[in-house]
Amino acid sequence: MFEKIRSGVLVAAIAVLxxxxxxxxxxxxxAIGKLSEGHAEKKHTVVKSDHRxxxxxxxxxxxxxxxxxxxxxxxxxxxxxxxxxxxxxxxPDSLSGRVPSLGQPLTLNLRNGQALLGRLxxxxxxxxxxxxxxCIVLQTNEEDSAHVLLSGLLQISTAAGDSIDPKELAALMNxxxxxxxxxxxxxxxxxxxxxxxxxxxxxxxDEIARARVLSLRRQDGTMLTFDDDxxxxxxxSQKIVGRDPLGTRSVIQASDLSxxxxxxxxxxxxxxxxxxxxxxxxxxxxSSNAGMTGLAIGAVIDAALIxxxxxxxxxxxxx
Numbered sequence: 001m002f003e004k005i006r007s008g009v010l011v012a013a014i015a016v017l018x019x020x021x022x023x024x025x026x027x028x029x030x031a032i033g034k035l036s037e038g039h040a041e042k043k044h045t046v047v048k049s050d051h052r053x054x055x056x057x058x059x060x061x062x063x064x065x066x067x068x069x070x071x072x073x074x075x076x077x078x079x080x081x082x083x084x085x086x087x088x089x090x091x092p093d094s095l096s097g098r099v100p101s102l103g104q105p106l107t108l109n110l111r112n113g114q115a116l117l118g119r120l121x122x123x124x125x126x127x128x129x130x131x132x133x134x135c136i137v138l139q140t141n142e143e144d145s146a147h148v149l150l151s152g153l154l155q156i157s158t159a160a161g162d163s164i165d166p167k168e169l170a171a172l173m174n175x176x177x178x179x180x181x182x183x184x185x186x187x188x189x190x191x192x193x194x195x196x197x198x199x200x201x202x203x204x205x206d207e208i209a210r211a212r213v214l215s216l217r218r219q220d221g222t223m224l225t226f227d228d229d230x231x232x233x234x235x236x237s238q239k240i241v242g243r244d245p246l247g248t249r250s251v252i253q254a255s256d257l258s259x260x261x262x263x264x265x266x267x268x269x270x271x272x273x274x275x276x277x278x279x280x281x282x283x284x285x286x287s288s289n290a291g292m293t294g295l296a297i298g299a300v301i302d303a304a305l306i307x308x309x310x311x312x313x314x315x316x317x318x319x
Contacts, residue, residue, distance in 0.1 A: 046282040049125035049133035051077050051184050054284050060186065062274065063281040065176035069225065072186035072272065074284065079182050080275075085122055088179040088275070099172065100156070100164060106138065107157040108148055121145055123173055124181040125276055134170040137181060173277050180277035187269040198257040215261040216240065216252050 046054055054060065060074045080088065091099045100106055100120050108116040118138030124147065126133040132151035139145050156164040172178040196204055215225045240252050 044284060046284050047133070048276055048279045048282050050127055051182075051276060051279075051282065052127045054282070058284045061283045062184070062186070062279050064274070064278050065174075065280055066278075070186065070188070070272070070274065072188040073269070075185040075187055075271065077182050077184050077276070080179075085179065085181060089122065092177075095172070095177075097162065098164060098168060099178065100158065105159045106136075106164075108136065108138065109154045109157065110148070111152055111154055116140065116146060116148065118146065122181045123169070123178050123277070125173075132170070134173045136166070136169065174280075176275070176278045178277060179275050183273045183275045184279070186272045186274070188272045195259055195261045197259050198254070201254070201257070201260060216257055217259045217261065218252065218256045219258050220256075 054074050056074060056076050058074045060072065062070045064070060086102060089102055091101065102120055102122065104120050106118065106120055108118075110116065116138065118140040121137040121139050124135045124137055126135050126147065126149060132149065134150045135147045136150055136153075136156070137145055137147050150166040150170045153166040156166055156169075158164065169178060173180065215223055217223055239254065240257070242250060
């Protein structure tokens with residue numbers, strides 16, 4: 001009887017080995033990988049001041065102050081050089097006297113009654129601050145600079161005795177008018193764009209289906225943008241249904257469509273820099289290697305299973 005059991009165990013071990021050989025991968029690993037991927041690819045909204053907390057390699061969708069959504073792989077953040085920031089820092093004539101110039105001597109009157117003197121370096125956002133993270137940055141001496149939350153100031157005074165409203169400076173930062181010292185770096189894929197009329201929608205359906213981004217212009221001139229990236233828009237009878245880059249579901253009637261603009265990937269990715277002050281919202285989801293990790297773990301489990309079956313068969317044979 002033990003000989004029959006031993007033979008059965010050996011057959012089971014050979015069968016497991018055969019499945020792994022034919023499939024070229026681990027079924028156990030695939031299961032582990034899929035479970036891990038489902039968890040790791042969950043999207044989450046990040047306060048733009050916390051951009052430094054986003055893991056490099058994560059995919060992000062940035063809504064900008066101009067209303068455009070930029071989507072790519074986050075590579076990190078960095079600080080503009082002094083000359084680059086100076087080139088970006090522009091104060092319109094309409095804001096003259098209400099916005100300080102770079103290098104201007106300022107006195108910051110804090111809510112706790114203290115005062116801080118220095119020259120203006122620029123503006124930035126404080127990481128890890130859940131609300132009101134806008135900062136003014138002063139050079140307090142030759143070596144040190146201070147980042148002070150604008151929400152912690154009563155007022156800002158110039159050497160001439162004029163007052164500057166910190167709340168207005170914060171609002172100008174969030175509108176992208178006052179640039180931040182830090183910028184985000186994204187890898188973007190260059191695209192080729194084309195425009196078709198509503199009547200060409202069916203004739204060029206295959207080409208449009210491969211589009212990276214699809215923008216629909218309604219008869220009234222308004223636009224609706226879908227980001228495909230794996231089938232996030234589709235035809236449904238006389239409607240086009242899709243989700244924008246932030247996941248919001250939208251529907252447009254074909255009869256309301258005047259023309260369609262689409263772009264397709266072209267060439268290799270390139271680095272794109274965008275100031276944090278030019279961003280209004282960030283949605284991030286991590287690019288996961290969980291699938292590969294799961295396969296590796298699964299392979300070890302499968303190998304242990306085979307060894308265990310063979311050892312069991314050997315022990316049965318010795319009984």
